[in-house]
Amino acid sequence: xxxxxxxxxxxxxxxxxTLLFAVYTNAGLSxxxxxxxxxxxxxxLGGIVAALLIGFSSQDLKLIPSVTKEAFQHKENNLKExxxxxxxxxxxxxxxxxxxxxxxxxxxxxxxxxxxxxxxxDGIEPDIIKDIMMAEATAMEERHKKxxxxxxKAGEYAPAWGMVGTLIGLVLMxxxxxxxxxxxxxxxxxxITTLYGTIxxxxxxxxxxxxxxxxxEDEVFTKQIIIEGVIGVQSGQxxxxxxEKLSAFxxxxxxxxxxxxxxxxxxxA
Numbered sequence: 001x002x003x004x005x006x007x008x009x010x011x012x013x014x015x016x017x018t019l020l021f022a023v024y025t026n027a028g029l030s031x032x033x034x035x036x037x038x039x040x041x042x043x044x045l046g047g048i049v050a051a052l053l054i055g056f057s058s059q060d061l062k063l064i065p066s067v068t069k070e071a072f073q074h075k076e077n078n079l080k081e082x083x084x085x086x087x088x089x090x091x092x093x094x095x096x097x098x099x100x101x102x103x104x105x106x107x108x109x110x111x112x113x114x115x116x117x118x119x120x121x122d123g124i125e126p127d128i129i130k131d132i133m134m135a136e137a138t139a140m141e142e143r144h145k146k147x148x149x150x151x152x153k154a155g156e157y158a159p160a161w162g163m164v165g166t167l168i169g170l171v172l173m174x175x176x177x178x179x180x181x182x183x184x185x186x187x188x189x190x191x192i193t194t195l196y197g198t199i200x201x202x203x204x205x206x207x208x209x210x211x212x213x214x215x216x217e218d219e220v221f222t223k224q225i226i227i228e229g230v231i232g233v234q235s236g237q238x239x240x241x242x243x244e245k246l247s248a249f250x251x252x253x254x255x256x257x258x259x260x261x262x263x264x265x266x267x268x269a
Contacts, residue, residue, distance in 0.1 A: 005074035008211065015203045040165055040193040044200060047161030048154050055153060060146060067147035070215070071208045077222045083246045086229035089117065090239040098123075098234065112136070112223060116230035126231050133230070137223040144216040148209050155205035162197020166190045225249050 023032050052061065085108070093101055098121050105114050112133070119129045169190025173183065225246055232242040 003074050003076065005072055008072050008208070011207065012203065019199070035192060037189060037192050040189070040196055043165035043168070043193055044158060044161045044196045047164060048157050051157040051161070052150065052154060056150065060150065063147045064150055067150060067212065070147075071211055075215075077218060079222070079225065079250045082222070082225060082229070083243055083250070085113070086233060086246060087239045087243045090233045090237060090242045093233050094236060094239070101233070110226070113226055113230070116226060117233070120230055120234035126234060129230060129234070130227055133223070133227045137220055141216055141220055144212065148212045148216070151205045151209035151212065155201040155209060158197040158201035158205060159194070160197070162194040165193025165197070169193060221249075
């Protein structure tokens with residue numbers, strides 16, 4: 001079940017609010033209004049759209065709505081519940097046989113688990129089951145990567161198009177040097193385009209791409225647990241042993257997170 005990921009909109013609101021507050025406290029409301037320049041924003045957004053149209057196919061660009069939606073959604077992966085599911089499946093398989101699992105699949109929501117259990121019930125070799133399911137996980141990862149690249153490229157193009165807008169503004173400014181009083185405001189207006197490009201890249205596109213990458217890694221990790229669970233159920237492993245084996249994935253994941261946090265703290269120090 002997917003839910004609204006509040007962290008994404010909250011992060012955007014916090015970022016925009018911080019910038020506007022910084023401008024307001026230093027220069028007042030009039031300066032905040034000055035920072036809203038439609039022409040500058042249109043150059044950056046129009047340039048990004050043009051670059052994406054050139055760099056990607058129409059089929060790839062159709063992914064933008066669904067990929068954007070994914071960045072604002074959160075799928076809860078309850079690993080403990082997943083492990084309990086395979087423990088129950090293993091218990092039932094040992095008591096009633098593998099064929100008995102097919103009747104209870106209606107209660108399982110995850111289609112990936114259903115597919116794995118059906119392959120096991122059909123008597124497919126464990127190595128072949130693993131190859132089939134890993135191929136599906138790899139294909140999913142590649143699909144996600146293709147969608148994520150749209151945001152990564154947009155994050156690369158945004159600052160460059162901001163600079164293009166600034167150069168256009170400077171050229172227009174240099175055309176009229178008769179009035180020195182206009183140089184300051186015109187220069188400020190030209191630089192706003194670069195500001196827009198930098199903000200869009202570092203507060204919208206690149207962070208959303210990073211979040212999508214993390215979501216993909218979490219989903220692949222979950223699928224790896226499912227694959228091991230299916231193989232364990234098919235081989236008739238003791239439910240307690242299987243539960244302990246799958247729990248090792250969760251424990252190892254926790255250790256990796258702790259190591260990453262320790263490395264970050266060490267780098268900051």
